[in-house]
Amino acid sequence: MAEKPRFRWHIVVFLAPAVLVYTAVMIYPLFNTLRLSLFTEVDQSRVFVGLQNFKTLFGDTVWSTQFWNALGNNFWFFMIHMLVQNPIGVALAAILSHPKLRFASLYRSAIFIPTILSFVIVGFAWKLILSPIWGIAPGMLDAVGLKALYAPWLGKEAYALTTLSLVSVWQFVGIPMMLIYAALLSIPDEILEAAEVEGITGLSSFWKIKLPLILPSIGIISILTFVANFNAFDLIYAAQGALAGPDFSTDILGTFMYRTFFGFQLQLGDPHMGSTIASAMFVIILIGVCLYLFGIQSRMRRYQF
Amino acid sequence: MNAVRQNRLNTFAAHGALVVYVLIALFPVFVIVINSFKDRRSIFREPLALPNSESFSLIGYETVLKQGDFFLYFQNSMIVTVGSLFFILIFGAMAAFALAEYRFKGNTLMGLYLALGIMIPIRIGTVAILEMMVQTGLVNTLWALILVYTAQGLPLAVFILSEFMRQVSDDLKNAGRIDGLSEYRIFFRLVLPLVRPAMATVAVFNMIPIWNDLWFPLILAPAEEVKTLTLGSQVFIGQFVTDWNAVLSALSLAILPVMALYVIFSRQLIRGITSGAVK
Structure with missing residues (x-):
């Protein structure tokens, strides 16, 4: 009487819409972009050229200087996030997670506000505030006697990238704050009480007990920051335009790819070189994610409570 | 002391x-x-x-409302955001249910395949996405944006929702099966209402990045009648860059809707993040 197992169509029906949309709009274009990087356009038809585009990108000085400039800037952009945004986020979370602190949720909501604003708002707002024409930044520095420190930061090659990185830090500090805050709350009280009995309290309890326990969350935040930074575009575009001025000093991979793909001023857009840069970005992000997954995450001890 | x-x-x-x-x-x-x-x-x-x-x-606001079609932009942003959220939630929940509920060959593999997109940004594929949208005639329509954001949001949605669906009690579903409910009914009638809090979390996570995105509207739908609020204010501010009243008013108008959303949903958002939905 054994009934033959019927094919369970409902599984297919449940999975199909998500898998189809995801495959058609995300995975297929991703691989198609990688494929397009191997082609070029000659007389309005697509010709296979192998790795020629990559040779141009890394070999031709006009392209390679731009690429290394964008990549270097992107690393600086990432370093500032790691060195400023994440420590501030951890510090704010550590203060907020203090059990007897009043108004904690009010502070939390207020600090998170910049994160919900769009890059367009953030980019222009800071551009206006730092502008020498309006004079809010010089005026405020003057009020504390530091007027000599003022410079039109966004217009100076030496400062523009760092300034924009700090604006981006200002915008996104809420994310590490929230994630670390959640991690800190999940540490059981018994552990902290046991430490207190041993005489470990206050700051030393943070360094010796809490910090080691939240290391996995810091790892996740680092990789999220890495991926977000290496495909950033909006803030630079909103504040400095597609040319990432002054003199390409704020150019990062996202703006470089946009310019190449769409063209600007006199240069025509080139989808194949655009794909080549996108492929390079893909490889960079993939290396970062793999380093994290195999190098960091697998070695980190996870504590189960 | x-x-x-x-x-x-x-x-x-x-x-x-x-x-x-x-x-x-x-x-x-x-x-x-x-x-x-x-x-x-x-x-x-x-x-x-x-x-x-x-x-x-109010001179700045007068200029903005006269010169820019902010109501249209707002409407476009609403359609794109709500549409994308709808598809992310319904398709994401269905796939999450299949992965969490049934054992079948390739279950783990399918889960990994869908999770790929959590780490790899969809922007890398922009060149081919634009080409595809041009070929299918979807360029400069709101559908192009809805499709892209749906694809972008699905991986994390499936991941979060399947974690929650594993917690729904088996007894409940089996009782439904004994009563003769079909698998579809079990999903829509029994399971979906129970994971509503998780769906709200997913919605809030996706809402703000979709509303604020500049890249895809700029590339896939730059035409006047399909501009989103983010792109619309970017273009408007670029044109009126010397009219400070207009620029400041446009910025304030762009801040307003996100702030309203935040005030309504901040509790949900913060609870979502701190409840460890993102691990």
């Missing part, structure tokens, strides 16, 4: 640090909004003063 004083000092320092940071976080927004209500002269003369009867002016 000493310990008490020490404690009070610590609390004071904690509040001090937080207040300073809150001021840093809110100052730019505050400056933009108060100056949008002032006339041009007062914007420059006393940028930090609140608008008073003398300096109050």
